[in-house]
């Protein structure tokens with residue numbers, strides 16, 4: 001069965017301007033590589049949507065005040081206390097202004113993540129991908145880390161509301177901890193949130209002992225990785241932690257998100273995941289999705305070097321869909337097993353923390 005890939009022309013406006021690491025040309029360069037490598041392969045279907053999410057949909061996570069402020073700022077109106085609502089890395093670095101048109105673009109991104117979920121839930125495809133999704137740092141009243149509205153949280157809440165889902169597995173493979181997503185579901189057992197990220201970098205959250213609270217205790221799993229952690233470590237974490245937890249949790253859907261920033265050539269972090277590693281992630285998510293009638297939603301936007309970004313995104317999408325594609329990659333500077341001992345220690349500690357809540361972590 002096919003994979004639907006949702007995108008929008010309006011993604012060109014999700015752009016913080018020259019000198020900012022998050023530029024919108026990423027989307028065009030991905031689509032170019034997609035067309036070159038995938039062509040008219042019938043496994044995939046590109047679906048374009050330019051309809052934005054409505055206020056009441058954004059309010060599944062964001063406050064009315066915040067939405068109004070973002071809307072006003074994006075219309076070019078000066079907001080005197082703008083930095084109460086967004087961080088300084090969420091504006092144009094040269095003008096200091098909030099980019100015009102970005103509010104609508106981020107609303108469309110939210111809508112596209114919701115549409116991806118709809119396609120899967122309604123049986124139009126087993127898998128759906130939103131190019132532009134995964135804005136995991138956005139908080140209810142605060143936009144940071146290049147994220148304005150948090151499509152991950154909104155989509156998971158939409159899944160609960162519209163489809164009565166009670167067990168959603170969210171897997172964050174972005175190199176940065178998903179602080180917004182983590183906060184949203186910290187006391188909610190309807191989401192099992194598993195987050196792999198480099199430790200000690202922005203946003204400074206995602207410690208090993210952050211495992212949720214109240215009814216959600218044991219349903220947040222943080223895997224803070226050392227710099228230079230690579231493929232073998234990631235694979236071990238999938239086999240020792242993620243797959244056993246997923247089998248025990250029995251998710252009704254899998255939502256994975258994150259782009260190319262754990263790749264060493266992406267250069268924004270120091271992780272060492274190669275294209276093979278991303279392919280492995282796609283294959284593992286494909287395997288996990290067998291627990292829920294092959295249903296999964298993939299949200300992809302991060303990455304800061306054009307060339308590697310497109311290849312990583314394509315690698316994630318094709319491996320998730322069981323399609324082989326040849327992609328060239330320069331030899332890695334990082335030896336794949338350099339951090340393996342450290343990862344084994346991390347796995348041991350994570351298992352100890354989770355043992356009171358999960359039988360599968362006792363093995």
Ligand SMILES: [Zn+2]
Pocket residue numbers: 174175176261302
């Ligand atoms: Zn990131």
